[in-house]
Amino acid sequence: xxxxxxxxxxxxxxxxxxxxxxxxxxxxxxxxxxxxxxxxxxxxxxxxxxxxxxxxxxxxxxxxxxxxxxxxxxxxxxxxxxxxxxxxxxxxxxxxxxxxxxxxxxxxxxxxxxxxxxxxxxxxxxxxxxxxxxxxxxxxxxxxxxxxxxxxxxxxxxxxxxxxxxxxxxxxxxxxxxxxxxxxxxxxxxxxxxxxxxxxxxxxxxxxxxxxxxxxxxxxxxxxxxxxxxxxxxxxxxxxxxxxxxxxxxxxxxxxxxxxxxxxxxxxxxxxxxxxxxxxxxxxxxxxxxxxxxxxxxxxxxxxxxxxxxxxxxxxxxxxx
Amino acid sequence: xxxxxxxxxxxxxxxxxxxxxxxxxxxxxxxxxxxxxxxxxxxxxxxxxxxxxxxxxxxxxxxxxxxxxxxxxxxxxxxxxxxxxxxxxxxxxxxxxxxxxxxxxxxxxxxxxxxxxxxxxxxxxxxxxxxxxxxxxxxxxxxxxxxxxxxxxxxxxxxxxxxxxxxxxxxxxxxxxxxxxxxxxxxxxxxxxxxxxxxxxxxxxxxxx
Numbered sequence: 228x229x230x231x232x233x234x235x236x237x238x239x240x241x242x243x244x245x246x247x248x249x250x251x252x253x254x255x256x257x258x259x260x261x262x263x264x265x266x267x268x269x270x271x272x273x274x275x276x277x278x279x280x281x282x283x284x285x286x287x288x289x290x291x292x293x294x295x296x297x298x299x300x301x302x303x304x305x306x307x308x309x310x311x312x313x314x315x316x317x318x319x320x321x322x323x324x325x326x327x328x329x330x331x332x333x334x335x336x337x338x339x340x341x342x343x344x345x346x347x348x349x350x351x352x353x354x355x356x357x358x359x360x361x362x363x364x365x366x367x368x369x370x371x372x373x374x375x376x377x378x379x380x381x382x383x384x385x386x387x388x389x390x391x392x393x394x395x396x397x398x399x400x401x402x403x404x405x406x407x408x409x410x411x412x413x414x415x416x417x418x419x420x421x422x423x424x425x426x427x428x429x430x431x432x433x434x435x436x437x438x439x440x441x442x443x444x445x446x447x448x449x450x451x452x453x454x455x456x457x458x459x460x461x462x463x464x465x466x467x468x469x470x471x472x473x474x475x476x477x478x479x480x481x482x483x484x485x486x487x488x489x490x491x492x493x494x495x496x497x498x499x500x501x502x503x504x505x506x507x508x509x510x511x512x513x514x515x516x517x518x519x520x521x522x523x524x525x526x527x528x529x530x531x532x533x534x535x536x537x538x539x540x541x542x543x544x545x546x547x548x
Numbered sequence: 549x550x551x552x553x554x555x556x557x558x559x560x561x562x563x564x565x566x567x568x569x570x571x572x573x574x575x576x577x578x579x580x581x582x583x584x585x586x587x588x589x590x591x592x593x594x595x596x597x598x599x600x601x602x603x604x605x606x607x608x609x610x611x612x613x614x615x616x617x618x619x620x621x622x623x624x625x626x627x628x629x630x631x632x633x634x635x636x637x638x639x640x641x642x643x644x645x646x647x648x649x650x651x652x653x654x655x656x657x658x659x660x661x662x663x664x665x666x667x668x669x670x671x672x673x674x675x676x677x678x679x680x681x682x683x684x685x686x687x688x689x690x691x692x693x694x695x696x697x698x699x700x701x702x703x704x705x706x707x708x709x710x711x712x713x714x715x716x717x718x719x720x721x722x723x724x725x726x727x728x729x730x731x732x733x734x735x736x737x738x739x740x741x742x743x744x745x746x747x748x749x750x751x752x753x754x755x756x757x
Binding site: 279281282283286289290350351354355357358359399400401402403404405406409483484485488489490521522523525 | 562602604605606607608610611614645646647648649650651653654670671697698699701702726727743744
């Protein structure tokens with residue numbers, strides 16, 4: 228099986244030949260979301276929020292908010308015209324020379340509902356709004372979901388992707404930012420519409436959430452997510468893999484906050500971590516390996532790293548199932 | 549229910565629109581400003597413990613801190629020059645190369661609620677700036693350094709080393725952030741470490757007493 232065939236064997240609940248590796252299985256497309264949601268090189272996004280490039284990706288300019296009170300959102304938020312965003316041009320550039328029968332086309336969709344509200348008004352205002360102004364928050368999320376669904380439909384038309392990975396970091400290293408109840412009452416209805424709009428077009432919905440979010444992983448499964456991306460070990464990954472076998476694939480498993488992700492981690496340590504992932508998660512059958520190597524310049528996925536090749540070589544020698 | 553008990557309950561519930569009137573009523577009923585402030589500090593301690601125990605989440609902690617801040621606004625004119633309840637000044641910031649501020653802001657709110665005066669240096673703070681701020685401000689008893697990224701852990705180490713080498717007397721250093729562990733904190737010479745905002749307030753008080 229090639230990477231694509233192996234991936235779809237896993238998705239379809241058949242036995243894959245090997246553990247896929249996120250660095251090799253996907254053609255990851257980021258241009259559309261960089262234009263619309265989160266400019267990777269920094270600068271203004273399509274809504275007028277300024278982003279600052281950092282070693283680990285771009286973030287909204289700290290302490291510069293478009294508004295402070297969610298009840299004012301209509302006075303400030305102007306959803307861009309989808310026709311003028313340049314999604315089709317981005318698709319042409321990113322998909323040139325891509326062999327669709329060998330790889331999985333995965334389009335990233337950064338800055339989801341919660342993160343978008345925080346991009347406009349900061350995390351503290353956003354988190355307070357969820358409990359102090361749930362009605363206004365819901366209204367914002369529903370309006371944003373409408374726009375996001377329009378964007379995803381255009382992305383699906385232009386890219387014909389296999390997967391859309393939707394990013395929304397709803398958790399800290401210790402747990403959810405908000406209670407599961409608040410998530411379910413205020414955010415989830417719009418989140419669910421976004422997920423269902425993707426899956427209704429026959430595209431796999433992959434949910435990215437860093438941190439300890441295990442309390443709502445079941446909600447992700449319920450709304451049709453087939454992949455949980457960037458699954459971190461602060462969660463009970465083995466339990467989740469057992470519970471949702473056949474329904475959810477775990478992409479992650481790397482100790483991304485631990486010593487193997489510190490700058491200067493040795494090749495031997497990285498190989499040991501790859502082996503641990505293979506040994507602990509691989510046999511479950513619903514696992515995509517996702518290494519996170521950091522160096523002085525940032526994430527190796529974006530900036531490269533000489534340790535990647537020997538680590539991947541070691542992984543590929545032991546990843547057979 | 550006494551007026552002070554009511555103030556405590558309003559802080560815990562994060563009722564910032566009602567707290568000002570309740571604090572005023574507690575004063576009118578004969579409550580002393582220091583007593584009312586201590587009641588609010590105690591409430592925030594309960595809030596911090598509940599957060600650390602996973603009983604409440606960040607929004608509930610934030611609105612409680614906001615309510616306390618509104619209550620303190622009523623007391624402040626009555627307490628000018630009265631430092632009896634103060635634990636000193638805490639200089640806080642996210643270390644060089646790191647622009648993340650949510651964790652730092654949460655910790656700042658909780659440490660302030662515990663009785664410190666806060667000097668927030670913001671994000672991307674060079675090591676020397678922590679030292680300069682500690683020298684420029686009165687009664688700095690604590691410096692809190694935050695780092696979210698594994699790539700900025702070396703900057704956290706440099707910040708602690710620079711502060712320790714500066715010869716600042718009577719000033720403790722506390723560190724935290726997603727990749728930081730108690731082992732790492734000890735290894736780089738920090739005086740304290742906290743895993744979350746609630747326990748940061750507890751540790752801050754412990755370090756300066």
